[in-house]
Amino acid sequence: MKNIIDGLYDMDTGNLRNIAEKYNIMRWEDAPRKDLINKIEARMREPGFEEDMKEKLDDEMIIILDEVLNGDNYETVEKVKQRFLDIKATADFRETYENLLSLGLIFEGRRDDKDIVYVPKELTKWINNHVSQKLA
Incomplete structure:
Protein backbone atom coordinates (compact mmCIF):
# COMPACT_ATOMS: atom_id res chain seq x y z
CA MET A 1 0.00 0.00 0.00
CA LYS A 2 0.93 3.63 0.06
CA ASN A 3 3.53 5.28 2.21
CA ILE A 4 2.86 7.99 4.78
CA ILE A 5 3.52 10.96 2.49
CA ASP A 6 1.26 9.67 -0.30
CA GLY A 7 -1.48 8.92 2.21
CA LEU A 8 -1.21 12.37 3.77
CA TYR A 9 -1.41 14.05 0.35
CA ASP A 10 -4.65 12.13 -0.30
CA MET A 11 -6.24 13.56 2.87
CA ASP A 12 -8.25 16.74 2.97
CA THR A 13 -6.96 19.66 5.04
CA GLY A 14 -9.55 19.08 7.79
CA ASN A 15 -8.24 15.57 8.44
CA LEU A 16 -4.66 16.83 8.38
CA ARG A 17 -5.57 19.45 11.00
CA ASN A 18 -7.17 16.76 13.18
CA ILE A 19 -3.97 14.70 13.07
CA ALA A 20 -1.79 17.76 13.74
CA GLU A 21 -3.92 18.61 16.76
CA LYS A 22 -3.66 15.06 18.15
CA TYR A 23 0.13 15.18 17.66
CA ASN A 24 0.34 18.52 19.53
CA ILE A 25 2.00 20.18 16.55
CA MET A 26 2.55 23.88 17.22
CA ARG A 27 0.63 26.43 15.14
CA TRP A 28 -1.31 23.82 13.16
CA GLU A 29 -4.49 25.92 13.06
CA ASP A 30 -3.36 28.20 10.24
CA ALA A 31 -0.53 26.18 8.71
CA PRO A 32 -0.61 25.66 4.94
CA ARG A 33 -1.45 22.15 3.76
CA LYS A 34 2.11 21.31 2.69
CA ASP A 35 3.49 22.43 6.07
CA LEU A 36 0.92 20.26 7.86
CA ILE A 37 1.97 17.24 5.81
CA ASN A 38 5.66 17.85 6.49
CA LYS A 39 5.11 18.39 10.23
CA ILE A 40 2.95 15.28 10.58
CA GLU A 41 5.41 13.15 8.64
CA ALA A 42 8.30 14.47 10.75
CA ARG A 43 6.38 13.70 13.96
CA MET A 44 5.75 10.13 12.79
CA ARG A 45 9.50 9.63 12.40
CA GLU A 46 10.45 11.02 15.82
CA PRO A 47 11.80 8.70 18.51
CA GLY A 48 9.02 7.87 20.91
CA PHE A 49 6.22 8.17 18.35
CA GLU A 50 5.50 4.44 18.38
CA GLU A 51 5.32 4.30 22.18
CA ASP A 52 3.04 7.35 22.29
CA MET A 53 0.68 5.74 19.79
CA LYS A 54 0.73 2.35 21.52
CA GLU A 55 -0.54 4.02 24.69
Whole structure:
Protein backbone atom coordinates (compact mmCIF):
# COMPACT_ATOMS: atom_id res chain seq x y z
CA MET A 1 0.00 0.00 0.00
CA LYS A 2 0.93 3.63 0.06
CA ASN A 3 3.53 5.28 2.21
CA ILE A 4 2.86 7.99 4.78
CA ILE A 5 3.52 10.96 2.49
CA ASP A 6 1.26 9.67 -0.30
CA GLY A 7 -1.48 8.92 2.21
CA LEU A 8 -1.21 12.37 3.77
CA TYR A 9 -1.41 14.05 0.35
CA ASP A 10 -4.65 12.13 -0.30
CA MET A 11 -6.24 13.56 2.87
CA ASP A 12 -8.25 16.74 2.97
CA THR A 13 -6.96 19.66 5.04
CA GLY A 14 -9.55 19.08 7.79
CA ASN A 15 -8.24 15.57 8.44
CA LEU A 16 -4.66 16.83 8.38
CA ARG A 17 -5.57 19.45 11.00
CA ASN A 18 -7.17 16.76 13.18
CA ILE A 19 -3.97 14.70 13.07
CA ALA A 20 -1.79 17.76 13.74
CA GLU A 21 -3.92 18.61 16.76
CA LYS A 22 -3.66 15.06 18.15
CA TYR A 23 0.13 15.18 17.66
CA ASN A 24 0.34 18.52 19.53
CA ILE A 25 2.00 20.18 16.55
CA MET A 26 2.55 23.88 17.22
CA ARG A 27 0.63 26.43 15.14
CA TRP A 28 -1.31 23.82 13.16
CA GLU A 29 -4.49 25.92 13.06
CA ASP A 30 -3.36 28.20 10.24
CA ALA A 31 -0.53 26.18 8.71
CA PRO A 32 -0.61 25.66 4.94
CA ARG A 33 -1.45 22.15 3.76
CA LYS A 34 2.11 21.31 2.69
CA ASP A 35 3.49 22.43 6.07
CA LEU A 36 0.92 20.26 7.86
CA ILE A 37 1.97 17.24 5.81
CA ASN A 38 5.66 17.85 6.49
CA LYS A 39 5.11 18.39 10.23
CA ILE A 40 2.95 15.28 10.58
CA GLU A 41 5.41 13.15 8.64
CA ALA A 42 8.30 14.47 10.75
CA ARG A 43 6.38 13.70 13.96
CA MET A 44 5.75 10.13 12.79
CA ARG A 45 9.50 9.63 12.40
CA GLU A 46 10.45 11.02 15.82
CA PRO A 47 11.80 8.70 18.51
CA GLY A 48 9.02 7.87 20.91
CA PHE A 49 6.22 8.17 18.35
CA GLU A 50 5.50 4.44 18.38
CA GLU A 51 5.32 4.30 22.18
CA ASP A 52 3.04 7.35 22.29
CA MET A 53 0.68 5.74 19.79
CA LYS A 54 0.73 2.35 21.52
CA GLU A 55 -0.54 4.02 24.69
CA LYS A 56 -3.49 5.49 22.77
CA LEU A 57 -4.64 2.21 21.19
CA ASP A 58 -7.60 0.64 22.95
CA ASP A 59 -9.08 -2.84 22.42
CA GLU A 60 -11.56 -1.64 19.79
CA MET A 61 -8.80 0.02 17.76
CA ILE A 62 -6.78 -3.20 17.93
CA ILE A 63 -9.69 -5.09 16.34
CA ILE A 64 -9.80 -2.70 13.39
CA LEU A 65 -6.02 -2.74 12.94
CA ASP A 66 -5.97 -6.54 13.09
CA GLU A 67 -8.59 -6.81 10.37
CA VAL A 68 -6.72 -4.36 8.13
CA LEU A 69 -3.37 -6.09 8.64
CA ASN A 70 -4.85 -9.54 8.04
CA GLY A 71 -6.17 -8.33 4.69
CA ASP A 72 -2.70 -7.90 3.16
CA ASN A 73 -2.37 -4.50 4.84
CA TYR A 74 -5.62 -3.20 3.36
CA GLU A 75 -9.26 -4.16 3.50
CA THR A 76 -12.60 -2.75 2.41
CA VAL A 77 -14.16 -0.45 4.95
CA GLU A 78 -17.35 -2.52 4.83
CA LYS A 79 -15.55 -5.77 5.68
CA VAL A 80 -13.64 -4.12 8.53
CA LYS A 81 -16.88 -2.69 9.89
CA GLN A 82 -18.69 -6.04 9.69
CA ARG A 83 -15.86 -7.91 11.41
CA PHE A 84 -15.66 -5.23 14.11
CA LEU A 85 -19.40 -5.47 14.79
CA ASP A 86 -19.23 -9.29 14.84
CA ILE A 87 -16.72 -9.03 17.70
CA LYS A 88 -17.91 -5.87 19.48
CA ALA A 89 -21.61 -5.56 18.69
CA THR A 90 -22.17 -2.91 21.36
CA ALA A 91 -19.17 -0.73 20.44
CA ASP A 92 -19.33 2.30 18.16
CA PHE A 93 -17.47 1.41 14.96
CA ARG A 94 -17.58 4.91 13.47
CA GLU A 95 -16.13 6.55 16.60
CA THR A 96 -13.31 4.00 16.85
CA TYR A 97 -12.58 4.24 13.12
CA GLU A 98 -12.50 8.06 13.22
CA ASN A 99 -10.14 7.96 16.21
CA LEU A 100 -7.69 5.79 14.27
CA LEU A 101 -7.92 8.14 11.28
CA SER A 102 -7.26 11.14 13.50
CA LEU A 103 -4.15 9.43 14.89
CA GLY A 104 -2.86 8.89 11.35
CA LEU A 105 -2.52 5.14 11.90
CA ILE A 106 -4.95 4.21 9.14
CA PHE A 107 -5.61 5.91 5.83
CA GLU A 108 -8.51 5.69 3.40
CA GLY A 109 -8.31 5.01 -0.31
CA ARG A 110 -10.02 3.31 -3.26
CA ARG A 111 -9.24 0.04 -4.93
CA ASP A 112 -11.34 -1.82 -7.49
CA ASP A 113 -14.09 0.81 -7.06
CA LYS A 114 -14.38 0.08 -3.33
CA ASP A 115 -13.55 2.19 -0.29
CA ILE A 116 -10.57 0.68 1.48
CA VAL A 117 -8.61 1.35 4.64
CA TYR A 118 -4.89 0.66 5.00
CA VAL A 119 -1.91 1.11 7.30
CA PRO A 120 0.96 3.09 5.73
CA LYS A 121 3.98 0.97 4.83
CA GLU A 122 6.29 2.63 7.35
CA LEU A 123 3.94 1.88 10.26
CA THR A 124 3.03 -1.69 9.35
CA LYS A 125 5.81 -3.53 11.21
CA TRP A 126 5.44 -1.96 14.64
CA ILE A 127 1.63 -1.86 14.46
CA ASN A 128 1.54 -5.53 13.43
CA ASN A 129 3.87 -6.46 16.32
CA HIS A 130 1.80 -4.45 18.80
CA VAL A 131 -1.50 -5.91 17.59
CA SER A 132 -0.08 -9.45 17.77
CA GLN A 133 1.09 -8.87 21.35
CA LYS A 134 -2.28 -7.42 22.39
CA LEU A 135 -4.20 -10.33 20.87
CA ALA A 136 -1.90 -13.04 22.27
